Amino acid sequence: MPRLRLLFLLALFPVMVAGAQLGLRAAGMEYCLTQLTMSVYYALVVMGLCLLMGYAGQVSLGHGAFFALGGYTTAVLTTHDFSGIRACAGVGVLERAGLLVAQQDLYGQAGLSVAPWAAFAAAMLLTFVVALLIGYPALRLRGHYLAMATLGFTLIVSKLLLGSALTGSADGIHGVPEWKLLPGLTVSGRSALRVQNYYLACGLALLLLLGLRNLLRSRVGRALLAIHDRETAANAMGINTAAYKLKVFVLSALLAALAGVFFTHYTGGIAPSEAGALKSVRYVALAAAGGMANLWGVTVMSIALNYCSLRGWFGSYDNAVFGALLILIISLAPEGPLKPLGLWLRRLAGRPDPERRTPHGAP
Amino acid sequence: MALLEVTDVRRAFGGLAAVDGVSFTVKPGQIKGIIGPNGAGKTTLFNLISGLLKPDAGRITFRGRSITGLKPYEIAGAGLSRTFQNPSLFLQMNVLENVMVGRHCRTRWGFLGCGLRWPGQAREERAIREAARAQLDVVGLAHLAGWSAGALPFGQRRMVELARALATEPAMLLLDEPASGLNTREKEDLGRLIRQIRDRGITVLLVEHDMSVVMGLSDDLLVLYNGRPIAEGAPAAVQNDPRVIRVYLGEDLQNDESGGDAPPRAPATPPATCCSR
Ligand SMILES: Nc1ncnc2c1ncn2[C@@H]1O[C@H](COP(=O)(O)OP(=O)(O)OP(=O)(O)O)[C@@H](O)[C@H]1O
Numbered sequence: 287m288p289r290l291r292l293l294f295l296l297a298l299f300p301v302m303v304a305g306a307q308l309g310l311r312a313a314g315m316e317y318c319l320t321q322l323t324m325s326v327y328y329a330l331v332v333m334g335l336c337l338l339m340g341y342a343g344q345v346s347l348g349h350g351a352f353f354a355l356g357g358y359t360t361a362v363l364t365t366h367d368f369s370g371i372r373a374c375a376g377v378g379v380l381e382r383a384g385l386l387v388a389q390q391d392l393y394g395q396a397g398l399s400v401a402p403w404a405a406f407a408a409a410m411l412l413t414f415v416v417a418l419l420i421g422y423p424a425l426r427l428r429g430h431y432l433a434m435a436t437l438g439f440t441l442i443v444s445k446l447l448l449g450s451a452l453t454g455s456a457d458g459i460h461g462v463p464e465w466k467l468l469p470g471l472t473v474s475g476r477s478a479l480r481v482q483n484y485y486l487a488c489g490l491a492l493l494l495l496l497g498l499r500n501l502l503r504s505r506v507g508r509a510l511l512a513i514h515d516r517e518t519a520a521n522a523m524g525i526n527t528a529a530y531k532l533k534v535f536v537l538s539a540l541l542a543a544l545a546g547v548f549f550t551h552y553t554g555g556i557a558p559s560e561a562g563a564l565k566s567v568r569y570v571a572l573a574a575a576g577g578m579a580n581l582w583g584v585t586v587m588s589i590a591l592n593y594c595s596l597r598g599w600f601g602s603y604d605n606a607v608f609g610a611l612l613i614l615i616i617s618l619a620p621e622g623p624l625k626p627l628g629l630w631l632r633r634l635a636g637r638p639d640p641e642r643r644t645p646h647g648a649p
Numbered sequence: 650m651a652l653l654e655v656t657d658v659r660r661a662f663g664g665l666a667a668v669d670g671v672s673f674t675v676k677p678g679q680i681k682g683i684i685g686p687n688g689a690g691k692t693t694l695f696n697l698i699s700g701l702l703k704p705d706a707g708r709i710t711f712r713g714r715s716i717t718g719l720k721p722y723e724i725a726g727a728g729l730s731r732t733f734q735n736p737s738l739f740l741q742m743n744v745l746e747n748v749m750v751g752r753h754c755r756t757r758w759g760f761l762g763c764g765l766r767w768p769g770q771a772r773e774e775r776a777i778r779e780a781a782r783a784q785l786d787v788v789g790l791a792h793l794a795g796w797s798a799g800a801l802p803f804g805q806r807r808m809v810e811l812a813r814a815l816a817t818e819p820a821m822l823l824l825d826e827p828a829s830g831l832n833t834r835e836k837e838d839l840g841r842l843i844r845q846i847r848d849r850g851i852t853v854l855l856v857e858h859d860m861s862v863v864m865g866l867s868d869d870l871l872v873l874y875n876g877r878p879i880a881e882g883a884p885a886a887v888q889n890d891p892r893v894i895r896v897y898l899g900e901d902l903q904n905d906e907s908g909g910d911a912p913p914r915a916p917a918t919p920p921a922t923c924c925s926r
């Protein structure tokens with residue numbers, strides 16, 4: 287049964303992805319793929335939050351900042367001119383290894399920058415360390431310490447990005463080069479590569495979805511749910527609760543940073559608003575809208591809502607829409623709108639929920 | 650040699666010593682009962698042994714190794730599992746998944762292996778499922794495997810919790826009032842089950858209010874009162890101990906005076922009059 291559902295989803299997702307692309311092409315609106323691709327990258331952040339909040343029950347208000355940490359790390363490393371250190375020992379080795387590459391800046395000046403792959407590795411490593419430093423003290427305790435610590439982190443990152451010349455202050459960083467992932471596969475905002483990048487983003491999302499789905503249907507997923515439900519009992523049943531909370535927090539931070547890196551290479555830049563507290567709250571709202579502990583739900587919801595937002599449908603009420611969404615969901619459908627909808631459809635089809643029967647269906 | 654050795658353990662909450670100077674041993678293969686009136690410190694003692702609370706003083710040794718101050722998950726891993734006075738199932742999971750959580754400390758695959766569904770991990774996952782089914786069979790609830798844990802009545806929740814504890818492959822099991830909330834037939838089943846568990850080689854330490862259950866099952870009995878041990882020995886000897894009788898009679902008198910706002914539970918009748926087995 288679950289296998290059938292997986293096959294269904296595996297078929298459904300590519301069909302939806304391809305359908306959207308072909309539909310937009312037929313409508314002569316292929317330019318909309320750009321916003322759709324960006325929404326898919328944003329959805330990766332929310333997928334991580336789904337694990338952290340929906341499964342492990344830990345709240346983070348810092349995932350926007352982790353997205354920005356990934357994006358800015360790669361942006362700084364790939365645009366900053368490091369030719370000043372050419373004289374240093376070892377730089378030649380790095381250059382020959384392909385970690386440093388000759389680069390032309392916006393004005394055509396030759397410079398020396400870090401190669402995108404190396405910048406990507408650096409971004410992930412930095413995020414790993416930062417997430418450990420924030421999560422370790424906050425997650426040994428029970429309660430909402432993680433939400434507070436990550437909120438503090440968000441405020442610090444925003445302030446640093448706005449105040450530092452290295453990160454371009456309020457303007458952010460532009461001119462981030464494209465990233466040649468593989469021969470013939472380039473993360474780039476060039477309109478010639480628009481379709482390719484759309485499928486690249488969706489493929490990445492699908493791979494991550496499958497990996498996370500495997501994870502959640504394993505002893506790790508059960509441990510996370512158990513921690514969410516009853517931390518004491520989980521611990522007494524042999525789960526190292528502090529370690530699991532820390533690991534899932536780091537994993538979700540890495541997903542956010544990964545999204546930030548791809549997003550930055552795709553759009554060619556990043557702005558400090560990505561790190562703002564409002565962005566982090568938006569990710570939380572999107573996770574709630576998708577039903578929190580519903581991987582496919584949060585993905586679809588966050589792609590849809592971010593797309594609307596990026597197309598400017600919410601106008602100047604953009605942030606307010608997400609705030610209102612959060613209030614509406616918490617007061618009307620705490621499990622998200624998808625689950626009641628799904629149950630309703632099931633009942634309409636005359637089928638009881640197969641896995642989670644209640645005494646009504648009992649002999 | 651004793652399997653579990655508790656030496657002079659003490660734990661206070663504020664000024665109140667909930668457990669004070671408690672020492673006892675449990676021999677392998679025993680069913681040992683702990684009784685005492687409400688608030689005697691039985692649950693606190695279990696929390697100390699299973700690592701949910703740290704003792705202020707004293708030492709706890711399990712299988713010849715000190716477990717004092719270890720984390721609960723480490724103690725579970727060492728082979729000491731427990732159930733809770735208020736069944737604490739994971740309500741977002743179904744019955745089988747609850748029991749599968751019990752296999753956690755006997756299985757190994759981590760985030761990466763599980764995410765990639767490595768062949769060995771998939772095999773382990775199947776083994777977890779089978780072992781959990783087997784434990785559900787032991788408590789007679791295999792037919793409820795797919796049920797939502799929250800949909801079960803109280804008595805069955807207790808049984809699922811027992812299966813979950815058994816799934817950790819314990820050498821010793823701590824049961825905190827497993828018979829409370831069960832009807833007479835369920836209590837008889839439980840008694841049989843506990844003996845069966847002991848016969849499989851699992852030592853049992855049992856807190857119980859229901860005298861008929863605890864007197865019939867225990868090889869050995871410890872009586873706590875106000876956090877202190879007041880009697881220990883074979884059930885027949887303990888139930889005739891004048892101090893034990895006095896404690897239980899006194900408790901009865903207090904209950905009569907305090908009116909009806911206490912939660913309903915088995916009356917603390919003196920053990921001398923209620924041993925039905
Ligand atoms: N976490 C706690 N904080 C403060 N006091 C506590 C705590 N846990 C237990 N106590 C107190 O310690 C004493 C012993 O409680 P405990 O729960 O161990 O008793 P018990 O023998 O299990 O009783 P019962 O038969 O009602 O389950 C009680 O007076 C109780 O109020």
Ligand SMILES: [Mg+2]
Nearest residue numbers: 691692693734
């Ligand atoms: Mg108790």
